[in-house]
Amino acid sequence: MKHKSILLTLLLLAMVLPFSAQEALWNQPEVQSPVIHKDNKASFQIYAPQASEVLLSGTWMPREDWAPEPVAMKKEESGVWTHTTEVLASDLYTYFFLVDGVQVCDPANPYVVRDVASIFNYLVVPGGQGDLYAVQDVPHGTLAYRWYPSPGTGQDRRLTIYTPPGYENSTSTYPVLYLLHGMGGDETAWTTLGRTVEILDNLIAQGKARPMIVVMPNGNVSQQAAPGAAPGALRPPSMDLPQTMEGSMETTFPEIIQFVEQNYRANREKSQRAIAGLSMGGFHSLHTSRLHPDTFDYIGLFSPAIMPLEGSVPEIYKNMDVGLTTQNNKGYRLYWIAIGKDDFLYDQVSRYRGTLKRLGLPFTYTETEGGHTWDLWRSYLTLFVPQLFKN
Amino acid sequence: MKHKSILLTLLLLAMVLPFSAQEALWNQPEVQSPVIHKDNKASFQIYAPQASEVLLSGTWMPREDWAPEPVAMKKEESGVWTHTTEVLASDLYTYFFLVDGVQVCDPANPYVVRDVASIFNYLVVPGGQGDLYAVQDVPHGTLAYRWYPSPGTGQDRRLTIYTPPGYENSTSTYPVLYLLHGMGGDETAWTTLGRTVEILDNLIAQGKARPMIVVMPNGNVSQQAAPGAAPGALRPPSMDLPQTMEGSMETTFPEIIQFVEQNYRANREKSQRAIAGLSMGGFHSLHTSRLHPDTFDYIGLFSPAIMPLEGSVPEIYKNMDVGLTTQNNKGYRLYWIAIGKDDFLYDQVSRYRGTLKRLGLPFTYTETEGGHTWDLWRSYLTLFVPQLFKN
Numbered sequence: 001m002k003h004k005s006i007l008l009t010l011l012l013l014a015m016v017l018p019f020s021a022q023e024a025l026w027n028q029p030e031v032q033s034p035v036i037h038k039d040n041k042a043s044f045q046i047y048a049p050q051a052s053e054v055l056l057s058g059t060w061m062p063r064e065d066w067a068p069e070p071v072a073m074k075k076e077e078s079g080v081w082t083h084t085t086e087v088l089a090s091d092l093y094t095y096f097f098l099v100d101g102v103q104v105c106d107p108a109n110p111y112v113v114r115d116v117a118s119i120f121n122y123l124v125v126p127g128g129q130g131d132l133y134a135v136q137d138v139p140h141g142t143l144a145y146r147w148y149p150s151p152g153t154g155q156d157r158r159l160t161i162y163t164p165p166g167y168e169n170s171t172s173t174y175p176v177l178y179l180l181h182g183m184g185g186d187e188t189a190w191t192t193l194g195r196t197v198e199i200l201d202n203l204i205a206q207g208k209a210r211p212m213i214v215v216m217p218n219g220n221v222s223q224q225a226a227p228g229a230a231p232g233a234l235r236p237p238s239m240d241l242p243q244t245m246e247g248s249m250e251t252t253f254p255e256i257i258q259f260v261e262q263n264y265r266a267n268r269e270k271s272q273r274a275i276a277g278l279s280m281g282g283f284h285s286l287h288t289s290r291l292h293p294d295t296f297d298y299i300g301l302f303s304p305a306i307m308p309l310e311g312s313v314p315e316i317y318k319n320m321d322v323g324l325t326t327q328n329n330k331g332y333r334l335y336w337i338a339i340g341k342d343d344f345l346y347d348q349v350s351r352y353r354g355t356l357k358r359l360g361l362p363f364t365y366t367e368t369e370g371g372h373t374w375d376l377w378r379s380y381l382t383l384f385v386p387q388l389f390k391n
Numbered sequence: 392m393k394h395k396s397i398l399l400t401l402l403l404l405a406m407v408l409p410f411s412a413q414e415a416l417w418n419q420p421e422v423q424s425p426v427i428h429k430d431n432k433a434s435f436q437i438y439a440p441q442a443s444e445v446l447l448s449g450t451w452m453p454r455e456d457w458a459p460e461p462v463a464m465k466k467e468e469s470g471v472w473t474h475t476t477e478v479l480a481s482d483l484y485t486y487f488f489l490v491d492g493v494q495v496c497d498p499a500n501p502y503v504v505r506d507v508a509s510i511f512n513y514l515v516v517p518g519g520q521g522d523l524y525a526v527q528d529v530p531h532g533t534l535a536y537r538w539y540p541s542p543g544t545g546q547d548r549r550l551t552i553y554t555p556p557g558y559e560n561s562t563s564t565y566p567v568l569y570l571l572h573g574m575g576g577d578e579t580a581w582t583t584l585g586r587t588v589e590i591l592d593n594l595i596a597q598g599k600a601r602p603m604i605v606v607m608p609n610g611n612v613s614q615q616a617a618p619g620a621a622p623g624a625l626r627p628p629s630m631d632l633p634q635t636m637e638g639s640m641e642t643t644f645p646e647i648i649q650f651v652e653q654n655y656r657a658n659r660e661k662s663q664r665a666i667a668g669l670s671m672g673g674f675h676s677l678h679t680s681r682l683h684p685d686t687f688d689y690i691g692l693f694s695p696a697i698m699p700l701e702g703s704v705p706e707i708y709k710n711m712d713v714g715l716t717t718q719n720n721k722g723y724r725l726y727w728i729a730i731g732k733d734d735f736l737y738d739q740v741s742r743y744r745g746t747l748k749r750l751g752l753p754f755t756y757t758e759t760e761g762g763h764t765w766d767l768w769r770s771y772l773t774l775f776v777p778q779l780f781k782n
Contacts, residue, residue, distance in 0.1 A: 036624070050491035052441065100441035102490055103498045110508050110618070111625050117501050119510070124625060137622040140547065144535035147556075156531065165538075168654060227501070231528040233427070234502050234515060263559060 049079025090128030180277030276300025440470025481519030571668030667691025
């Protein structure tokens, strides 16, 4: 029986795998990449016998100016290029190769994630923070992609929703975190780059977070859904979408809340609603919570964009002081701001902290190492979520 | 305002994009790939100035032996390699580049899909069959990834479930299609490579399919979930998993049905249940429907594996004749078999048709061009689904 099963496997393998994969299997040296060693060093390999230079760029590398300086990989006689890192801190990292200047995903690693218009490989180094980003042997919530009517934008739109373990077999209501992406992102960003499902499953299992619903809408109001999930031809995703920071996300936000509260067992108390976002999503969270001051008791701004408030800004972003004062008078439980020291938005956020102080709005401020990158936003989510919905 | 917004975009762009993407933006020729022309020719481009050979392999190419012979791309002075196809039939195609022998995804195309352990780009050529695989401006169903208890395998397991447009706001029950993947696949295969959500949304909108629930379980009983979605370190997906064709999928299948019928408004009539699968999933559908002859009125075998029934096969695959006769006596409405003329399983399926004829089981047989590939399985789904749940 066993040899028949192997034979069948080989036959199926030969039919299903493309030419190059078969060639790889049969003619090329076996390559395993990445390999995470017991001491949390990681080795990378790529077979490129004809290349004259192969570089590796990974998010564990120190950043100079905008981005890490890639390291040169070493060519072995077999045609395999290799690189082994120093000991890596436990985390999730993305990386890519540059083979003679061409950006290449690791052919040996099928774990990829899209950031705006590029595909990157990722790896998780275990033993610490990274364990929160990995699937653990714990109860798992449900992830759904669902469409909702948005009369305010004149279209149906898609959102991503996480319901916690036990939700379906319960009759309770649950608190809701509305979690918003940044520029170039969409309703898939927080569950792919952001590892929201893993983080929530793990923090809930550890008793560090209350079971909650997490709603991840699309903050680009001109989009019905993420690139590839919206009607129409497949076009490259773009950073420069109309209708992102001109007010329509904030004014139509009640549609999202209404949809969620009509379709899920969501607790409708202000004390059971949170809104948070990164970068542009921080901007949306700031203004949505301010414009709807009876709605959210928990506000999280992760490396938020703070639009310059001079000149011809849209009406709803004016009179910030009045809006913030109203929000303060109505009350809230947590106003959490976090940013990295090297973030290009650091000064804007500093000035905004000044505004909050001047107006007397209480807030909690967390300053970390780092810039304007997903490693921070994942970690901010792990810091923010345990603070929510404490009664 | 407009120039401020552009400035902010550029700033964010500079922070978010990695080194190489910035380099691409600022130093490299602009590359658009793929471009589908009005006459349905497609052009591909990749910037690889140092490469001495760039090949393109795509699933529209004629296959010799196992796989398409890649075509050589032409190098322009700019360092961009280009290739334009002949007119392509409307369909979904996957492709990759070979840059000096290294398998490379198209850096300009972020639309990728995983097949077993490899990542491929895809494109959809419109104007016909391909339109069924694209998101159209029609009502959309909900896609969810959900875990269920599987006492028969001693673990929690994940499945993918599609509920049709209108499901959430209805009180009706819905018929259910159980849709199974092949070897090397998992519970994500039918919604990624198989375009199940798009196909169902579109066929339902056209009035060609009844609104139905589609349940896509993981047919590898040794897996809790797809690679990357199961507990544990990220390991390369494998074709050669234990416990796939030894009976446990079939014997534990009632757990899946029970979970679905307890958690969704699923119609529990035999006439409202279908099971179908490709390759190994066809094998699972054949045996699951035979072993539970009171359960399914609709059976679909897409390029099914038919295990050789000599030697030391597991007990449950023996006495096929008796089981099939029982299934026939209990009755069913559709037993649909489809296979490509060049499929390596063609002879096995021919022999199986002989068995069905000899035993007097009615079936419908569709023979198409092609081999053992996803383009057929997508098209088989579009042929099978309209035949279901006709009363």
